[in-house]
Amino acid sequence: MIGIGIIGAGHFGAVHARAIAATGGLRVAAICREDAAAARAFAREHGGNAHTDWRAVLDDPAVDAVVIATPHHLHAEMAVAAARAGKHILLEKPMAPTPAECDAINAASAEADIRLMVGHVMHFARPCLVAKEILDSGTLGRPVLGSSWMIKLWMEANRRPWHLSHATGGGMLMTAGIHALDRLVWLMDGEVAGVSALSGTWFHRQEADDSALMLLRFTDGRIGQVASIGYRDGAVSFAMDLVCEGGTLRIDFDNGVAIGRGGSWSPIAHSADPDWMQRAVEAEWRAMAAAIEANAPVPVDGAYARHLIACLEAASRAHAEKREIRLAG
Structure with missing residues (x-):
């Protein structure tokens, strides 16, 4: 039985706890939350030793792997420490606010020879998996242009002050819009060479963005846009x-996947899932368990997740400098 430590036992930590409970061979071994009473309540519901210091989770001998579901600006320090402690890591998206921090995480993980997976949940969501199967079959040929968007309520109940500042890795694009970016880059199946972008804060009083548009140029000349x-x-x-x-x-x-040909759309049966998020996180954990137990490759590795962060960094520069930013390498 693989013991999992949950660093960040809050709203999404509970989603992970339920997914761990639903996955054979895994158990919640320890959890961490700064509020001691909330930590104890979380542990009573989901199991594991309750801690208020994340370092105690890494020191807990019952923990073989950790999920890090904390504010974005804390990811790098925690992930590097977890790797050095010999713990396998499922790191929630975004990997870290900067490519340099992603590089540090990847280097520590490689040196420690632990399994690192980044939690880009789109790779496990039923609509996306159905679409990927269609694309892989070749029946539609290669995607040439793509448009992906995330338009949603920003001030949800789980929104916290750190979400509102770029200094703490906040903003709509880094927090939620990254799902739309990830989905596009993954399904276009290519690397991004250049990024143009416009962003701003039009709906809320905060320092970080609440809206952004990105234009992507892939290395082979194909293009995509993200809202x-x-x-x-x-x-x-x-x-x-x-x-x-x-x-x-x-x-x-909401409606699943559809193929457009001859001027009309043909829906694909059983391609939607009302409970897609929970099921996708459960699939993440099945993949993580396979990576740990059978040395299977992780579906979303640190190199791919770092590429997305490089795109977001380029978008920030592109907006500031009013030009396309070429990605290094």
């Missing part, structure tokens, strides 16, 4: 269109 918008009031829209060589493909989390 990340955190509104004050509205209705969620979280979808994606791919224009392929032989047709169009739409991914809609």
